[in-house]
Structure formats: structure tokens, C-alpha cells
Amino acid sequence: QLQLQESGPGLVKPSETLSLTCTVSGGSISSSNYYWGWIRQSPGKGLEWIGSIYYSGSTYYSPSLKSRVTISVDTSKNQFSLKLSSVTAADAAIYYCARPAYYSGYFEFWGQGTLVTVSS
Amino acid sequence: QSVLTQPPSVSAAPGQKVTISCSGSSSNIGNNYVSWYQQLPGTAPKLLIYENDKRPSGIPDRFSGSRSDTSATLGITGLQTGDEADYYCGTWDSSLSAWVFGGGTKLTVL
Helix, strand or coil, rough: CCCEEEEEEEECCCCCCCEEEEEEEEECCCCCEEEEEEEECCCCCEEEEEEEECCCCCEECCCCCCCCCCEECCCCEEEEEEEEECCCCHHHEEEEEEEECCCCEEEEECCEEEEECCCC | CEEEEECCCCEEECCCEEEEEEECCCCCCCCCCCEEEECCCCCEEEEEEECCEEECCCCCEEEEEEEECCCCEECCCCCCCCHEEEECCCCCCCCCCCCEEEECEEECCC
């Protein structure tokens, strides 16, 4: 069974860059032409898609976050990562990594999520 | 303001049936598959319905999905207290070139 696990600092200072990693186990990140994505959920709020990456490295991002987001993949470590620059309090959220079934497809596997707080 | 519109809350008694609506437009629901997610308190979302009306392995047939024009509906029959959760619809928006979610609906089983 495929498993995803987020990791990274739980506290980020305003204006700095948030960096998270998702480690994939139970399958290869580069097999079967899969996509990999990031979704966040602000406290008490709904879900917001951040962006996704193909195993080959091509990316697509939410238009509202595109200027600040970078998603990358490291096939040698079976990981993919999220960087969000110039964070503010509005970026505080639970960040989930997930696997879309295809480019525009549903999210069939999710990590447990990691809480990121933005504070000085 | 979410691109997809869901009622904030619904409620029903154990054993009863409930439906949750998700309203969108031709650029999202009208031309792309809809999926539904269940988020139990303190946990990650879980795929409940995909491609409008398909259930992943392990999801009981008490859960069903449908789509008509620019709206989608999640149905839950034989409600159980364990069904109390937040439910989200989601789909691709071709105009935005982005995945979009509804604002979520909190289900209370009275």
C-alpha cells in the first residue's frame, strides 16, 4: 500500500521560505507515470490545492500561489518537495502531500499532514 | 469564496439518508470529473467517490455520487455516527487550470 509522509519545520518566520518534503513508501515515485501534489488546509478552513509535479519534473501550480511556489522531485530519494517563499500568517496551515490519479485527476492517496505555523 | 459551492452543514438521524450538493460551472463540474472526500476530525481527507460516481475499494455502497450538468451530489444512506465528518467535493477547473475544492460540508448525525 502506497504511503506518503510529510516532514519539515513546524515553525517558519514571516517573509522566510517554507520547505517541506514528502517521502513516498510502498512504491516508486517514478513508476507508472504518476503525478504528485501538495494541498493545504488553513485552521478551520477548507482545502486548497497548491500544485503538482509529474515524476519527470514538469510542474503546474495554483494561479494564486504560482509566484511563490516551487515543487521538485528527487527520484533517488523517492521524495518530492514544496518550497513556498515570502510566507505570511495567511500561509499557516496543515500541509498535505497527495497523489493525483492523473494530471487533472482525483487525489487517491494522502499523507497525514503536517502543521506549519508562521510566527516570529 | 470557493469556486465550488457546498452547504456549510447538513444533519440527519442515524439510519436516515442525506445528500450533499456541490455546485459549479461549465469550466469545472460541467466538463470534468468530480470527486468527494471525507475528513474525519483530526485526520487527513480520504477519497470517497471518484469520477463522479465510482467508489474506491473499501468504501461501502452506502456512499454514492452523481453529476448533472454543473452540479454534483454525494448521497449517504443508513447514516451512522461514525459518518460525522467534513465532506469536500473537488474537480479540475479548465479555465483556471487548477484543481478546485468546495468549501466543505459538516455532517452531523443527530
